[in-house]
Amino acid sequence: MTTPLEIPPAPAIKKDLCLKVFGVGGAGCNAAAFAAQAAFERVDFLAINTDSQALEACSAPAKFVLGSSCTRGLGAGGDPDLGRAAAQEDIEKLRGFCTGADIVFILTGLGGGTGTGAAPVIARLARESGALVLALAALPFEFEGPRRQLQAQIGLQQLKAAADAVICLPNQKIFKLLDDKTSVLEGFRISNSLLTEGLRGICRLLTHTGLINLDFADLCSVTRGRHAASLFATAEASGETRAQQAMEKLLAHPLMDGGQVLTESDSVLISIAGGPDLMMSEINKLMEPIKRQCENAHLIFGAAIDPQFAGRLSVTLIASSRPQPADTAGAAAPAREPGAAGCPPLEFLDPAATERPASRFIAPAPALSDEKKEQLFRGQTGRSRKRSSRLQKELPLEIVFKGRFEKSEPTVRHGEDLDVPTYIRRGVPLN
Amino acid sequence: MFDSASILVGLEIGTSKICVVAGEINAAGALNIIGLGQARSRGVRKGEIADAALAQEDVRNAIVEAEQMANVEIRSVFLGVTGNHVRGFNNHGVHPVVSADREITAEDVQDVIKNAKAINLPADHTVVHAIRQHFHVDDQNGILNPVGMYGARVEVDVHVVHGHVDRLKNPIGVVQGLQLDVDEIVFTGLASALALLSNEQKELGSLVIDLGGGTTNYAVYSDGIIKHTGVLAVGGDHVSNDLAYGLKVPLGRAEELKLAHGSALLDDSAKGQVLSSPGQLGLPAKCVNLEHLHRIMSLRLEETFGLIESELSHLGLLDQLRAGVFLCGGGSRVPGLLQLAGSVFSLPAFLGKTNSISGLKSALDQPEFATAIGLVKFGSMQHKRKPANGFADGLKKTFAEMFKR
Numbered sequence: 001m002t003t004p005l006e007i008p009p010a011p012a013i014k015k016d017l018c019l020k021v022f023g024v025g026g027a028g029c030n031a032a033a034f035a036a037q038a039a040f041e042r043v044d045f046l047a048i049n050t051d052s053q054a055l056e057a058c059s060a061p062a063k064f065v066l067g068s069s070c071t072r073g074l075g076a077g078g079d080p081d082l083g084r085a086a087a088q089e090d091i092e093k094l095r096g097f098c099t100g101a102d103i104v105f106i107l108t109g110l111g112g113g114t115g116t117g118a119a120p121v122i123a124r125l126a127r128e129s130g131a132l133v134l135a136l137a138a139l140p141f142e143f144e145g146p147r148r149q150l151q152a153q154i155g156l157q158q159l160k161a162a163a164d165a166v167i168c169l170p171n172q173k174i175f176k177l178l179d180d181k182t183s184v185l186e187g188f189r190i191s192n193s194l195l196t197e198g199l200r201g202i203c204r205l206l207t208h209t210g211l212i213n214l215d216f217a218d219l220c221s222v223t224r225g226r227h228a229a230s231l232f233a234t235a236e237a238s239g240e241t242r243a244q245q246a247m248e249k250l251l252a253h254p255l256m257d258g259g260q261v262l263t264e265s266d267s268v269l270i271s272i273a274g275g276p277d278l279m280m281s282e283i284n285k286l287m288e289p290i291k292r293q294c295e296n297a298h299l300i301f302g303a304a305i306d307p308q309f310a311g312r313l314s315v316t317l318i319a320s321s322r323p324q325p326a327d328t329a330g331a332a333a334p335a336r337e338p339g340a341a342g343c344p345p346l347e348f349l350d351p352a353a354t355e356r357p358a359s360r361f362i363a364p365a366p367a368l369s370d371e372k373k374e375q376l377f378r379g380q381t382g383r384s385r386k387r388s389s390r391l392q393k394e395l396p397l398e399i400v401f402k403g404r405f406e407k408s409e410p411t412v413r414h415g416e417d418l419d420v421p422t423y424i425r426r427g428v429p430l431n
Numbered sequence: 432m433f434d435s436a437s438i439l440v441g442l443e444i445g446t447s448k449i450c451v452v453a454g455e456i457n458a459a460g461a462l463n464i465i466g467l468g469q470a471r472s473r474g475v476r477k478g479e480i481a482d483a484a485l486a487q488e489d490v491r492n493a494i495v496e497a498e499q500m501a502n503v504e505i506r507s508v509f510l511g512v513t514g515n516h517v518r519g520f521n522n523h524g525v526h527p528v529v530s531a532d533r534e535i536t537a538e539d540v541q542d543v544i545k546n547a548k549a550i551n552l553p554a555d556h557t558v559v560h561a562i563r564q565h566f567h568v569d570d571q572n573g574i575l576n577p578v579g580m581y582g583a584r585v586e587v588d589v590h591v592v593h594g595h596v597d598r599l600k601n602p603i604g605v606v607q608g609l610q611l612d613v614d615e616i617v618f619t620g621l622a623s624a625l626a627l628l629s630n631e632q633k634e635l636g637s638l639v640i641d642l643g644g645g646t647t648n649y650a651v652y653s654d655g656i657i658k659h660t661g662v663l664a665v666g667g668d669h670v671s672n673d674l675a676y677g678l679k680v681p682l683g684r685a686e687e688l689k690l691a692h693g694s695a696l697l698d699d700s701a702k703g704q705v706l707s708s709p710g711q712l713g714l715p716a717k718c719v720n721l722e723h724l725h726r727i728m729s730l731r732l733e734e735t736f737g738l739i740e741s742e743l744s745h746l747g748l749l750d751q752l753r754a755g756v757f758l759c760g761g762g763s764r765v766p767g768l769l770q771l772a773g774s775v776f777s778l779p780a781f782l783g784k785t786n787s788i789s790g791l792k793s794a795l796d797q798p799e800f801a802t803a804i805g806l807v808k809f810g811s812m813q814h815k816r817k818p819a820n821g822f823a824d825g826l827k828k829t830f831a832e833m834f835k836r
Contacts, residue, residue: 403675403676403682411664418663418734419672421673422673422730422733422734423673423677426730430677
């Protein structure tokens, strides 16, 4: 195999990485345009959409109309199949965009046609061309209706199968940041800026060699193969009390649920960037509350010194919740390790796994809860034994009603909700 | 007929039951239990008020019952508090002795305790108890009372129990709504330990676990001083809820099954046995597997003990428990619980007995009343600790009587 030969130049790659950011679909293009304005170093932006009119209005530096013959530039109309077909049509051109990139970021909004359909295809192409793929996906607002949520969930599954890492931003959580008078424009701007912040934090993490270094493998070990999607939060602060300020900002982040996420997560990555004046005590101050909140979590910590950050401090946190069954964690991690070293593990690019037609999914009744729906999907995806042996196993999700404790404050000890019957948490069968 | 100062009342607003115990300090200064009151609790979840109006009604019923039984009027109570927000930990305070001759005065002791209380509590928390453990004078350890000793620096270890201000105020508000005064609030885990443990047991080292309806409170004594307290917001309600979920029966029936057939241990005799409960009004007939019932219960109870055990072993307190584990609270009536506790902690386990107090036999025998009795005992200790007050009161009384003549 050629894998061992490709590993040695890793330090050199770290110096001049070729980063590309693809905005896919309407939301993705807007986010990419927003991010492009934020002046990233050494990053190429490309907006990809099926709707030529929307693309015209987009201010991204480079644009590409997807599937101009199959959609005639009129958009995918919220149909992921059409979005996928458009991507298939221009597959050669897309592959051309991907060549030469070391890391590809895909910004997308799931739930619509282009983002949901085309993003997984682009992710797969980028991985085939040797790049590491990280997708940042916004999930639809709840008011957009259950159908879009459903499509977004399907798209997320496919994106997870195709990309090395997926980080989600459920738009619904942004509501916490808004008051009654916030305009729609402002709302979407906040969503975009959150995506951009996440992008910037991750770019920094990947491109800057730190004192305590973090690399893509660390990122993947946190984000890959989780039931729930990973969440990110970034906070910056300056001044004397910057450590406390950054911590407070981080905990107040809308995606953190007031620190609740930390207690529930089982894998947390923290990257601290500061100037040469970054003090040991500040790192300690930052890490102490995090460590206390996620006692059981696997903590990955990194720190970088950057002269640009003189007097400032920036913290990026990526957390994944829900425990992963121990056996799959052990078995899956080594198998995917080559992906982190630059060689995509082809066995995971089983087209049947990524290119599953949406019609195979039987949509559950809209009256069911979100969890139940997810469970139904999982049942459907796990039908083929051949495929499930290759993909990471997922535990069936049992929905537990907490009876009389449904509405009371949960009793959480060591990350376990003690209101849930013990025999269920221990998995003791009653037969 | 009674001087109100010598009537002490303990009130515990529990999750399943409200207990009132009235005690009287007799001429010899000993505590005697004279009245009991109890009522089913409806407005409490996990040891905290969830419906103040209902809770107030239930408290009133219990108080009235105790008043009738003891034939006294209750004006103030010692109130037991608990809940998931209550935490206990040990803290240390230091104070330099400033007086010229370096004799430690009572003021120095008060200052050092004040220092030990000034801790980094969460902003919205307040101290419920700050119990002194040991004093250190310079490098001499293990001093019980440093007043009158000589030294340059006095230090103290205190055990601090703290809780959320507003959530502590809730039960106080309920009691005050009934035109009753709250003498003091007491952490229920501490009260139970006071009721159950003799001085020898405190000296040897004991763990008291109060298995309530909504919370499990625990306290550790060793070398005669309190070492650790804690609350786990898991109790009998959780057992019933698990049964309701696991056996697919309504909560009311789960509660009945728990009381009638519950067991903390799994044994072979239950294997394959089926309980059929007849259909009652509104409830269809239902068959329940006894083995499942026992398994669900034993898993939950074992987990509850296991959580306490792991916490204590983490603190290194398990080796100091030479007297054993003492259980009280309604949950301690579950058959087989003592064996389970014994096997989880690898220590002898006993049902706690409130032996050190005289009075109504019916109250002293019931494990549910241990906390309320402990509250009364706490009150009597406060009573003894303020002899100056008592003396002044006595003096006032004598004068009053003189004037009456």
